[in-house]
Amino acid sequence: MALLFLDDAYLKSCEAVVTGVREDGAILTDRTCFYATSGGQPGDTGHFERADGGRIEIVGTVTGETKQQVLHIPALGQPMPAIGDRLIMHLDWERRLKLMRMHTACHLLSVVCPFPITGASVSEDDSRVDFDMAETIDKAEVTEKLMQLVRADHPVSIEWIADADLDANPGLVKSKNVRPPRGTGRLRLVCIGEASSVDSQPCGGTHVRSTAEVGEIHIGKIEKKGKENRRFRIRFGAAPD
Incomplete structure (x- = not known):
């Protein structure tokens, strides 16, 4: 997974492809501008914009099996994407x-x-x-x-x-x-x-x-x-x- 925030913390949105959806609902992508909870700093929140214009609200972000893997946690009741779906990630920039x-x-x-x-x-x-x-x-x-x-x-x-x-x-x-x-x-x-x-x-x-x-x-x-x-x-x- 490409962690875009490491080189550009001012990237407010980016395009990404869904690479996995876990049983607990966490969404994995090929790249992300969302920082995951680590080192005393909380993970980012925001939303994913789907190709049809629908939204997936993201209420948190944590690391997965390694620091190189970011798990995006959707709010309860959100529609789940499919592997291969293209999304546009949007940070809650003010936060x-x-x-x-x-x-x-x-x-x-x-x-x-x-x-x-x-x-x-x-x-x-x-x-x-x-x-x-x-x-x-x-x-x-x-x-x-x-x-x-x-x-x-x-x-x-x-x-x-x-x-x-x-x-x-x-x-x-x-x-x-x-x-x-x-x-x-x-x-x-x-x-x-x-x-x-x-x-x-x-x-x-x-x-x-x-x-x-x-x-x-x-x-x-x-x-x-x-x-x-x-x-x-x-x-x-x-x-x-």
Whole structure:
């Protein structure tokens, strides 16, 4: 299956051919612009447009037997396509763009707080990143540093490297508990800044093209989750007075 979002996160629709329909109703296609739930980012929603103009509402997307297989989950009661049917996939773009902005914001937070990441979850309005850190930190200071990166309008790009390149640069991995998936011989880096001057780390998620597109964000709260674990919550908009 060709995962088109890996190279173009701004692809809102695409044509595809149905390659399978599972007993549980999940639809497989030869290509997709729908991101599947993974790495803390939820899967895309939207609809499929059939050749006769009918719609198949898609309420979620998950990975199949491998990360290279995306299962599109239809809403209950939807008409099922047949293998070989041609469809046009349409993302819920407003939702996807919010997730792209939030996911990029999480990367920026890992720059401002250079500690091992112990967990993360991206959502449309309130995301979290957990860090292995013991000391306290001022959320207003973190917010200001985040907004400095946003206002700088750094470019965000994708680079592919070989597995061996990651082995030679293990510091690229910021997660303490999760290692990047292997098996294809190459890994995808999300790079921020010219020549990765701000950040570079393995990630299969979707991101905006520049930090300015993230928009105004702030740290809503910092929670203590154990002796050496802090949870930072990122929210859109200006920090409340």
